[in-house]
Amino acid sequence: MRSQAPPYFTLDLVDQHLKEEERNYAIFEAEFSIPDPRKIRWFKNKVEIFHGDNYHIVHKEEFHSLTIKKLSVKDAGKYTLTCDGIKSSAWLHVQGEPSNEVTRSVPYYSIHPS
DSSP states (O other), rough: OOOOOOOOOEOOOOEEEEEETOSEEEOOOOOOEEEEEEOEEEEETEEEEOOOSSSEEEETTTTEEEEESSOOOOOOOEEEEEEEEEEEEEEEEEEOOOOOOOOOOOOOOOOOOO
């Protein structure tokens, strides 16, 4: 009788570097070695997140994805997927839009003795 290999991620989450003004969403994708694990959870910075207004979560057999909608710099952080206690993590880096604030240059003056 052969023992089964322990489950593992066949495709891990991958770090992402995005610019807020170029995309309004981010997608994390992973594949697990067994279809339909019993316990699937997503986390952002160690806090569990759920399907809702800002997150779209899909689990189909071995495939798992998290779409972050309305991407902003507040979404940056470490995202983790756990399937039956096995973890895969990746960082989301989001660069904000450049400021539209106008900067003034201050003239340079020097004082010379007469």
